[in-house]
Amino acid sequence: MENNDITILLVDDEPDILEFLRYNLEKEGYRVLTAKNGQKALRLAVQYKPKLVILDVMMPVMDGMEACAEIRKIPDLAGTMIAFLTARGEDYSQIAGFEAGADDYITKPIKPKLFVSRIQALLRRHKELPEESNIIKLKGFTIDKERYVVVKDEQEFNLARKEFELLQFLVSRPDKVVTRDEIFANVWGEDVIVGDRTIDVHIRRIREKLGIESIRTIKGVGYKFDEG
Numbered sequence: 037m038e039n040n041d042i043t044i045l046l047v048d049d050e051p052d053i054l055e056f057l058r059y060n061l062e063k064e065g066y067r068v069l070t071a072k073n074g075q076k077a078l079r080l081a082v083q084y085k086p087k088l089v090i091l092d093v094m095m096p097v098m099d100g101m102e103a104c105a106e107i108r109k110i111p112d113l114a115g116t117m118i119a120f121l122t123a124r125g126e127d128y129s130q131i132a133g134f135e136a137g138a139d140d141y142i143t144k145p146i147k148p149k150l151f152v153s154r155i156q157a158l159l160r161r162h163k164e165l166p167e168e169s170n171i172i173k174l175k176g177f178t179i180d181k182e183r184y185v186v187v188k189d190e191q192e193f194n195l196a197r198k199e200f201e202l203l204q205f206l207v208s209r210p211d212k213v214v215t216r217d218e219i220f221a222n223v224w225g226e227d228v229i230v231g232d233r234t235i236d237v238h239i240r241r242i243r244e245k246l247g248i249e250s251i252r253t254i255k256g257v258g259y260k261f262d263e264g
Contacts, residue, residue: 039065042159043084046070047077047103048092048121053144057090060148061155072096074103081107081116088117088158090142093133101136108137108196114184117158117197134234135241137196140224157225172207175263177246179204186246193245198223202238206251210263213254235259 044061048054049072058068069084071077074091075098081089089107091100098106100120107113120133120141133141142154172179177188184200186193195203201223206214219235239251239259252260 040067042088043067043069043086044155045077045080045084045086045089047072047074047090047095047100049073049095050092053092053121056148057151060152064152064156066155074098074100074106077103078106081113082110085112086116088119088155090119090121090155091138092121094123101132104133104136104138109194111183111185111194114194114197114200119154119158134198134237137198139198160225172204174207176248176250179207188246188248195242195245196238199238199242199245202235203242203251206259206261210261213257213260215258219258 044066046054046057046061046068047070048057051072054070054072058070061068069080069086071080073095077089077091078098080086089104091103093100095103104118104120107116107118117139118137120138121144122141123144140154140158142151146154170180170182172181177186179186179200181204184194184197186195186200186203202219205219205223216235224234239253243249243251250262252262254260
């Protein structure tokens with residue numbers, strides 16, 4: 037996919053930051069939309085279905101955390117990636133951001149080349165899945181990779197993007213112990229820096245949402261999906 041086919045939504049209440057980020061992304065050929073609060077961002081996201089949303093945390097009307105959580109409730113936006121843009125020293129928790137459904141966070145101020153590099157790293161993780169393997173049927177539930185939906189007992193569950201990708205990764209290696217390093221490399225990518233508790237939080241949320249006990253914690257090593 038060419039850069040001019042990729043839409044990125046920038047959300048920040050500071051006009052100078054919006055202009056700075058927009059300029060550097062458009063210079064790389066991306067199509068860029070902007071919003072000054074989470075409420076407007078939500079409307080634009082529904083209308084244009086961007087590949088990536090970059091959200092400031094502290095904003096009027098609707099802050100970044102709330103906007104992220106609302107976007108994650110919309111099935112049509114299940115494949116959209118979300119990154120938080122946070123100021124140094126801001127009262128912000130990575131874990132809270134990942135729990136809201138974010139894929140990554142970027143600290144500002146940030147140099148243009150580094151900013152673009154982080155965006156490109158995120159977009160490299162945004163891969164189209166082949167049609168022939170869209171449905172994975174397991175004992176007790178089904179994974180629909182095209183719609184980012186899990187079906188269990190005839191009920192559909194919309195997981196956050198990283199929760200879905202983590203479940204899919206574990207399911208693809210049934211009855212095999214997967215280390216934390218393997219999960220980080222395959223689900224988040226080596227270019228994305230996340231905290232040690234990130235995987236634990238996502239596993240807990242998958243278990244709570246789906247009510248499954250198939251994902252076992254292997255203490256000191258990683259996790260295992262029990263197929264049986």
